[in-house]
Amino acid sequence: MLSYTEENYLKTIYHLSEGGHKSVLTNEIAASLLTKAATVTDMIKKLSLKEFITYEKYYGVNVTKKGKAHALTIVRKHRLWETFLVEKLGFAWDEVHDVAEQLEHINSSLLIEKLDAFLDYPTADPHGHPIPDKHGKIKQEKQIVLKEALVNKPLVVCAVRNGSSPFLQYLSKIGVSIGVSITVRERIEFDGSLEVSIQNKKPQLISREAAENILVKE
Amino acid sequence: MLSYTEENYLKTIYHLSEGGHKSVLTNEIAASLLTKAATVTDMIKKLSLKEFITYEKYYGVNVTKKGKAHALTIVRKHRLWETFLVEKLGFAWDEVHDVAEQLEHINSSLLIEKLDAFLDYPTADPHGHPIPDKHGKIKQEKQIVLKEALVNKPLVVCAVRNGSSPFLQYLSKIGVSIGVSITVRERIEFDGSLEVSIQNKKPQLISREAAENILVKE
DNA sequence: ATAAAAGTTTAGACTAATCTAAAAAAAATT
């Protein structure tokens, strides 16, 4: 059994490792969790003792199979709760993350299975992020970053990379949400900004930063 | 802001004080929370410093107005969550308490207001316990203990006193749930057991203990 | 009215999670 804090460390390490594919350094974890490196060192010793990660002094940590499995249950809970908040309670997509940060630590497998059924087994959360199934399996569809999209090819918004409130609110304002159609009309080489048409409406400019944080599919 | 632990102490003290009407002794709190008296003494010092309770050394504690208000928000959350689990997720009434013990500490007023609306502003939880409204107001209907009920007077089950799983499962088994009609046919003076007819079915015997834990109204 | 019993508080210790400052190791620069 992991504590609330240990779960947060494990989830953060899992995300920073990009799903277990690369090792993660002490300072990255500290920056991500707004703690100090010394605190992280203590915690990673604990997590490696419990075999959720492996740890080589001075060279960072890697998530073990056991660690990845547990991290996935936390991600699953986080995303199911976010889906519940939007679909059933009427939250906006920029209001759910902080509440889900708390709800993801509720410990009841019956609860999470019933919630999953109640939501009709969703495969993506309100930000388009995939929801692992009860076995930890993720259904990943292929998606590309809007910034790299071909000009004049009609695409559909399928996820955001950055889930911060200001960004999500900005997207809502310009009419972007999951499932909306979007076509790049012109790429401005000077600053990387794009002229895009959303739902076939009058083209508008979006910044390079925005275009790097919108994921689309055909 | 109270910690998870402080909230549990405050809620327990509130319940033991019967809604703020009597003072509560150190050992009662310790017994209720399965901790030791010394631990309780430390915690009640902290809670009284924060003015959620008043504390007179050796003579127990009393809940302040502020303490009662906060306790009521926790009770509200607990009972709204229990209602959600039963009404929306299909939990049985004996499965919800432990999960609600966790959920009651989730901190988001938006969440609780939206949940309340989603459930259509319920006034009682699955055990018949009243749900305080957002101002902490409790709508208490008058109810009597089945043990004291008049013979041959048709009544309706409106709450249980004891919410333990074994008791709730026993009630389900004999056909008792909230809203069911019940009539006392005979009171056995020897051991206090009652012969009752549930939903006008064949009379059956229930023990004094059971009859003390079922609340009914006309 | 004392003495014994019961209940409560204090003292001292432990674990989890955090910090700052100092030491050590690795990486980058000259």
Add this chain to the structure above:
DNA sequence: AATTTTTTTTAGATTAGTCTAAACTTTTAT
């Protein structure tokens, strides 16, 4: 290759919540 800079770890402290054992108060029984 040596030195400087950056990163990480270790050492030592702090706070929250818990415990046991000892001391102190209140209550009960003689």
